[in-house]
Amino acid sequence: MKKCSGVLFILTLAVVLFLLSPSPSPTPPPNTAPNGPITDLLPTLPGLSDLYPPAPNSTAHLSWGLLRPLLCRSDALPGTSAGVLEAAEAWRNLTLAVTAAASEEEARLQGLRCSSSVGGDLRTGRATLPCGLSEGAALTVVGILREGAAKFWVEMLGANGEVVLHVNVSLGAAGVLVEQNSWTPEEGWGEWERCPPVGDVGSSNSSLQLSPVDGLVHCNEKVGARIVQESNNTVVNITGNQPEDWQSQTGHGQLSGRFSIVEGEPFTVTLWAGVEGFHMTVNGRHETSFAYRERSEPWLVAEVMFSGDLELLSFLANELPVSEDIDMENVAVLKAPPLPKKQTFLLVGVFSTGNNFKRRMALRRTWMQYEAVRSGDVVVRFFTGLHKNEQVNMELWREAQLYGDIQLMPFVDYYTLITLKTISICIFGTKIVPAKYIMKTDDDAFVRIDEVISSLKKSNSNGLLYGLISFQSSPHRDKGSKWFISRKEWPFDMYPPWAHGPGYVISRDIAKFVVQGHQELTLQLFKLEDVAMGIWIQQYKNSGQQVNIVTDDRFYNEGCEADYVLAHYQTPRLMMCLWEKLKTEYHAICCE
Structure with a gap:
């Protein structure tokens, strides 16, 4: 009995010491490579x-x-x-170009300056952007669907043929489907983002599950009944396959939903560049967002093309980057x-x-x-x-x-x-x-x-x-994330x-x-x-x-608060406003 009591005492003491001992760090310190270089240099690189x-x-x-x-x-x-x-x-x-600028070609080069706005060709549906896109730049078209229209699409193309953004709008009896993607020669097409999403709302490929882009949802969808207007202005209710209580299941706020394009009547589509991604509005209402991807950034856009079953009435790119x-x-x-x-x-x-x-x-x-x-x-x-x-x-x-x-x-x-x-x-x-x-x-x-x-x-x-x-932060392991980090790049569960x-x-x-x-x-x-x-x-x-x-x-890190030392995501207009407030009111007061 005494022997058993002694064993129990030792085991109890061991458990107590184990519980009191500090737990190992989930982030082992990175290797300091004391034995020399961790890589080597290539003899050369093309270009x-x-x-x-x-x-x-x-x-x-x-x-x-x-x-x-x-x-x-x-x-x-x-x-x-x-x-x-x-x-x-x-x-x-x-x-x-610099050499030419010092010669008689200076006048010609002056004609190649960046423009704040350009008009698209209504016949071809194309517009060349002289200096790409930057935050706040917008592409706006006014068009009319042709009779029996099935779809139209827009592509933002890079100088080397990459598709910075492809938006495909399909029109059918079941409603409107918007599909978005990007393409690069190295990676091909990325993962398609669809609105309304394909599959259940809770599935991994649902646009509703993606993080907001510039505070806007990826898909502005009314789950349940979707409304499609036909040319005779009759209203057809199409019952969606999503559960009515999806809002409580996902924790998302209520999304309004009426993607209203009437055959034979003009409508306006605007694509604009935000800080984090592209956004599309139809008749002034936000419909979809698409986060920028690697090698698919707005400054790469050299040309925009609208095509499909629509007649263009107006095509304008404005708020373009200009010196x-x-x-x-x-x-x-x-x-x-x-x-x-x-x-x-x-x-x-x-x-x-x-x-x-x-x-x-x-x-x-x-x-x-x-x-x-x-x-x-x-x-x-x-x-x-x-x-x-x-x-x-x-x-x-x-x-x-x-x-x-x-x-x-x-x-x-x-x-x-x-x-x-x-x-x-x-x-x-x-x-x-x-x-x-x-x-x-x-x-x-x-x-x-x-x-x-x-x-x-x-x-x-x-x-x-x-x-x-x-x-305390951990790597993003979702391959669809802009900040995705593989275990090969960082094998630990936490960052320093x-x-x-x-x-x-x-x-x-x-x-x-x-x-x-x-x-x-x-x-x-x-x-x-x-x-x-x-x-x-x-x-x-x-x-x-x-x-x-x-x-x-x-x-x-995001926006501005009173008594700031650094305020992020400030437009040029807000920069000027913040500076004026500092000079006149002598306090760090935000403008919006």
């Missing part, structure tokens, strides 16, 4: 020799030359080969100050796409006018990849020469390559303009530079990561702490570690740039260095 050496004495190529090893890594980011090859062609065309007319007095006020010859307090690297002319001008007129920026204590530079459109590149080149604040990247601006921009910012802040702190932000973010400086002066300058920190991408600050020692790690090929490339920085900082910590993570809830 790379056309990009190097960069243009001599160009202030827009200061970090260009130092990026070459990153492009040659055998474990390069997805899309690197295509991004380099297409950039090589873009660079060749740009250098020819401003040059006013030299205005340029003198907005031009970047010369780079300081001593260490600067803060470098701000701004991610921007080539045709985002209006966004860059809005930043130059607002928070880039802080005294700290104008004096050179804070240096701001736009980091921008080349565009596949020759006119955009020419406008971008002119802009870079005028304002002196653009750093061109030796690749085309695909989303999968933005991590290379992060490394480029670190290179710029450690090798080109030595900075005590390095900040990354986006061209649709309003940054209160004075508050950032104030916070940094109160912080420990060693091993600093400052921003809105995500301490990372700062949300619209804006964060790192100290100089971390930036130097990032640059050195990629020079020595000991750091992993990761396509989500903000998470990548968190992974690299974890490796910095694993190397025995001190890390100081400071989170600030005033960095707003």
Whole structure:
């Protein structure tokens, strides 16, 4: 009996000790690769020799030359080969255009400037977009269905034949079916998104299950009875196969639903580009949304085509990206100050796409006018990849020469390559303009530079990561997600702490570690740039260095709130409004 009691006591003690012991972390620290490089360099890459050496004495190529090893890594980011090859062609065309601009062909080139609006050809149903699409751009058609119409469709096409967006609208006795997809030469057609969705509402292929795009549902559907109007204006009720209580099952709000197109009567379809995806309205009401996919981004669109069983009455593309007319007095006020010859307090690297002319001008007129920026204590530079459109590149080149604040990247601006921009910012802040702190932000973010400086002066300058920190997050394993990460890319269930991408600050020692790690090929490339920085900082910590993570809830990842330090998703108009409120009311007050 005593022996049994002793055994029970030992077992009980073991269980207690086990329960009290700390549980193992679901995120093992990333390998610091102490034994040497984790990858190697390829001897060459198609198109790379056309990009190097960069243009001599160009202030827009200061970090260009130092990026070459990153492009040659055998474990390069997805899309690197295509991004380099297409950039090589873009660079060749740009250098020819720049040479021509200095000759008698300047007048001809002036006629190729980006236009804010273009009209489509009503006979062919086609419209050529001179400089692609950007946020807020819209394509609007007014048409009439032909007698016995079965369907019509619209395609947004890239310069190399890729289908950035295909929308197919089928008309039948059972109602209207909208199908959306994209196509690239490398991947073919992606997964079709349908409205109304095929299958049960709760199924994985249901558009109702997808996350909202710019706050809008993927499918604006009235489940149950759907209404189709015929030419004689009789109303036919078609009973859907969805359960009436789908709303309580899925947790979605009520979706209105009357996709009303009457045969023989004019109707209006508008496709517009948001921050996160394309949206379609019919007769002024939102119907469908389609999130941007990799290699299917709005700036790629070179041509739009409407076709099918409809007669076009009007076809207009407006709010297109366009650069401003040059006013030299205005340029003198907005031009970047010369780079300081001593260490600067803060470098701000701004991610921007080539045709985002209006966004860059809005930043130059607002928070880039802080005294700290104008004096050179804070240096701001736009980091921008080349565009596949020759006119955009020419406008971008002119802009870079005028304002002196653009750093061109030796690749085309695909989303999968933005991590290379992060490394480029670190290179710029450690090798080109030595900075005590390095900040990354986006061209649709309003940054209160004075508050950032104030916070940094109160912080420990060693091993600093400052921003809105995500301490507990896991990879997206859904292949349909823009942020999908496979287990091969990241095998762990959780990420290390990372700062949300619209804006964060790192100290100089971390930036130097990032640059050195990629020079020595000991750091992993990761396509989500903000998470990548968190992974690299974890490796910095694993190397025995001190890390100081400071989170600030005033960095707003989505939108704006009072007393903000950073407000994201701000249009050029809102940027100007925020700046005016700061100057007149001396408080961080949002405009919408």
